[in-house]
Amino acid sequence: MINLALKDVVKRFGSIEVINGVNLEINKGEFVVFVGPSGCGKSTLLRMIAGLEPISGGELIIDDAVMNNVPPSERGIAMVFQSYALYPHMSVYKNMAFGLETAGLPRKDIKVRVQKAADILQISHLLDRKPKALSGGQRQRVAIGRAIVREPSIFLFDEPLSNLDAELRVQTRVEIAKLHKEIGATMIYVTHDQVEAMTLADRIVVLRSGIIEQCGRPLDLYNKPANRFIAGFIGSPKMNFLDIEFAERRVQGTVFKLAAEEIVVKTSEDMGAGTKAVLGVRPEHITTGKTAEVKLGTLTVSHVEQLGGQTLAYGRLEDGQSLTIVLEGQRAIATNDTLNVGIAHEHCHLFGQDGNRLND
Amino acid sequence: MRARGPAGAGFRRQVANYSFLIPWLIGFFALTVGPIATSIYLSFTDYGLMSPPQWIGMENYVRIASDDPRFWTAMNVTFTFVLLSVPLKLAFALAVAVALNKGLRGLAVFRAIFYLPSLLGGTVAIAFMWRQIFSRDGLLNRGLEYLFGYDGPGWVSSPSTALYTLVLLAIWQFGSSMIIFLAGLRQIPQDMYEAASIDGAGRARQFFKITLPLLTPVIFFNAVIQTIDAFKAFTSAFVISGGDGGPIDSTLFYTLYLFQEAFVNLHIGYASALAWVLVVIIAFFTALSFLSARYWVHYDD
Numbered sequence: 001m002i003n004l005a006l007k008d009v010v011k012r013f014g015s016i017e018v019i020n021g022v023n024l025e026i027n028k029g030e031f032v033v034f035v036g037p038s039g040c041g042k043s044t045l046l047r048m049i050a051g052l053e054p055i056s057g058g059e060l061i062i063d064d065a066v067m068n069n070v071p072p073s074e075r076g077i078a079m080v081f082q083s084y085a086l087y088p089h090m091s092v093y094k095n096m097a098f099g100l101e102t103a104g105l106p107r108k109d110i111k112v113r114v115q116k117a118a119d120i121l122q123i124s125h126l127l128d129r130k131p132k133a134l135s136g137g138q139r140q141r142v143a144i145g146r147a148i149v150r151e152p153s154i155f156l157f158d159e160p161l162s163n164l165d166a167e168l169r170v171q172t173r174v175e176i177a178k179l180h181k182e183i184g185a186t187m188i189y190v191t192h193d194q195v196e197a198m199t200l201a202d203r204i205v206v207l208r209s210g211i212i213e214q215c216g217r218p219l220d221l222y223n224k225p226a227n228r229f230i231a232g233f234i235g236s237p238k239m240n241f242l243d244i245e246f247a248e249r250r251v252q253g254t255v256f257k258l259a260a261e262e263i264v265v266k267t268s269e270d271m272g273a274g275t276k277a278v279l280g281v282r283p284e285h286i287t288t289g290k291t292a293e294v295k296l297g298t299l300t301v302s303h304v305e306q307l308g309g310q311t312l313a314y315g316r317l318e319d320g321q322s323l324t325i326v327l328e329g330q331r332a333i334a335t336n337d338t339l340n341v342g343i344a345h346e347h348c349h350l351f352g353q354d355g356n357r358l359n360d
Numbered sequence: 361m362r363a364r365g366p367a368g369a370g371f372r373r374q375v376a377n378y379s380f381l382i383p384w385l386i387g388f389f390a391l392t393v394g395p396i397a398t399s400i401y402l403s404f405t406d407y408g409l410m411s412p413p414q415w416i417g418m419e420n421y422v423r424i425a426s427d428d429p430r431f432w433t434a435m436n437v438t439f440t441f442v443l444l445s446v447p448l449k450l451a452f453a454l455a456v457a458v459a460l461n462k463g464l465r466g467l468a469v470f471r472a473i474f475y476l477p478s479l480l481g482g483t484v485a486i487a488f489m490w491r492q493i494f495s496r497d498g499l500l501n502r503g504l505e506y507l508f509g510y511d512g513p514g515w516v517s518s519p520s521t522a523l524y525t526l527v528l529l530a531i532w533q534f535g536s537s538m539i540i541f542l543a544g545l546r547q548i549p550q551d552m553y554e555a556a557s558i559d560g561a562g563r564a565r566q567f568f569k570i571t572l573p574l575l576t577p578v579i580f581f582n583a584v585i586q587t588i589d590a591f592k593a594f595t596s597a598f599v600i601s602g603g604d605g606g607p608i609d610s611t612l613f614y615t616l617y618l619f620q621e622a623f624v625n626l627h628i629g630y631a632s633a634l635a636w637v638l639v640v641i642i643a644f645f646t647a648l649s650f651l652s653a654r655y656w657v658h659y660d661d
């Protein structure tokens with residue numbers, strides 16, 4: 001069942017168009033994450049859904065009703081701000097109760113709702129404190145609590161974890177995922193942290209310069225990025241991109257030239273000889289040794305990072321193209337070592353010169 | 361010797377450092393401490409400039425408290441002025457600041473225009489202008505007659521309205537409070553209002569539940585400054601009443617009464633005592649504001 005729909009939504013600031021026609025449907029209970037580089041319009045899109053930013057064109061539909069001109073409080077949404085935006089002069093209780101008091105709910109009901117939200121978030125002991133007497137993580141919970149008491153059908157989060165330290169971030173991330181399971185509401189979550197996106201999302205929407213580049217399940221985006229931009233954006237460390245040249249078609253697939261190697265990629269694409277293309281290979285999919293399906297040549301290592309569980313090696317192929325590889329475990333690799341590197345067919349991503357994916 | 365050497369050098373350096381304060385110290389003692397001490401002394405004397413001061417103990421203060429109807433008139437006028445002009449001025453300044461903060465085009469121009477009266481307001485020239493505007497055949501009455509055919513009274517020459525023209529003049533000088541309010545409003549983060557609008561709060565509720573509480577430190581500051589200023593108001597009453605606090609003492613500000621006692625009647629000793637009573641009154645109200653601040657001023661740190 002569709003909870004929220006965006007139809008050709010456009011946003012202009014003056015004459016500058018920052019959202020250029022977004023179409024998206026979000027189902028009830030779905031956890032959707034907007035990701036994209038800074039300035040791509042994630043916050044703007046979220047704020048238009050919230051009603052904090054007027055919509056310049058197109059339609060916003062929530063539960064079958066056009067919401068373009070409905071005030072924020074009547075859209076059935078709640079928002080958690082990056083800055084938390086807690087009212088500094090009110091206690092935690094008052095912060096959470098403010099919206100309900102505004103709506104004119106009886107005191108008893110307000111108390112029940114606030115208490116319930118406080119229990120879920122384990123902040124019952126903080127209800128009498130002012131925000132200034134809370135830690136960053138506690139403020140974050142209060143901000144989420146303020147959203148929960150409204151019992152919205154859609155939660156909006158704008159980079160809610162970006163002010164927390166790394167450890168708390170992971171912890172809160174897990175809690176938000178639990179919360180989503182518990183209350184089952186639709187959640188729209190903006191971040192530029194792709195780990196948050198991968199772990200939280202039912203569906204990821206990747207934005208770039210105001211348009212949706214790709215929209216799909218996290219693993220689909222990882223396994224079959226629609227273009228070079230998505231491929232580079234999802235996954236860490238970033239995918240390697242190698243310039244290759246079309247050689248010929250054979251029965252097994254298409255043959256490309258990469259430095260001295262001939263590599264065969266399984267695709268039906270036919271191009272003129274010498275046509276340039278890009279091969280994308282994720283660092284974690286690259287293997288060492290001579291048995292790989294697709295041989296990438298020899299890598300001269302220029303730098304090694306030992307993470308304990310993994311070993312990262314940076315280096316260059318014979319023709320000077322740089323390549324990063326991630327190997328499981330602790331490997332005895334040193335600078336200036338040479339490695340034979342290769343990859344399986346299924347892990348090859350082929351992109352044309354326009355950046356679009358060629359193989360399937 | 362070895363131990364004293366550096367200490368001696370340190371002392372010399374300290375002397376050098378402190379010597380830079382000398383001009384200020386001279387000013388401080390000659391222009392501040394000296395006159396203060398002198399006026400305390402004089403307030404316990406009978407002194408009329410012609411003969412040396414005569415020590416009379418508490419007599420001046422006793423007379424102020426028990427046997428001086430003009431003192432009570434002055435108190436009445438001054439308190440009326442303070443209680444009317446300060447809240448009205450602050451309310452007006454806040455209203456204008458809120459309006460300007462809505463992102464009006466040409467904000468800088470309006471800010472300058474509204475601030476101008478504060479720069480000019482304390483001057484004798486403006487008070488004269490005010491006197492002209494509110495006089496029997498002044499600008500105000502001309503306007504009233506032209507627009508409504510109403511023949512107004514001489515506002516400054518009628519005892520029932522003279523004080524209110526002074527209150528108006530004080531309100532007209534709302535600019536400096538407004539500038540401070542504007543700066544305070546700028547400090548309130550925009551997302552506070554966004555959160556409130558998602559919480560369903562309309563303009564009025566946002567103003568009373570978000571803006572006002574977050575602005576209380578600034579309101580407090582403005583209120584203290586303006587109250588002290590209002591207690592000390594002098595120039596406007598002096599000019600408009602022609603120096604005597606008239607008509608029939610209706611604009612006899614405390615400071616004006618003090619001035620008359622000191623420099624017209626030459627009761628320097630008595631005037632000194634009056635001055636100290638004013639100091640105590642102002643100190644009392646300032647202390648009271650600071651004590652009350654705990655209950656209504658919201659500090660974020």
Ligand SMILES: Nc1ncnc2c1ncn2[C@@H]1O[C@H](COP(=O)(O)OP(=O)(O)OP(=O)(O)O)[C@@H](O)[C@H]1O
Binds near residue numbers: 036037041045
């Ligand atoms: N009020 C505004 N007036 C003019 N331009 C704006 C305004 N708000 C945002 N923009 C522009 O719109 C674009 C999108 O901004 P937005 O804040 O949505 O980016 P974002 O994806 O949230 O970035 P970030 O990850 O840095 O938060 C940016 O180019 C920004 O400069």
Ligand SMILES: [Mg+2]
Binds near residue numbers: 042043044
């Ligand atoms: Mg943003």
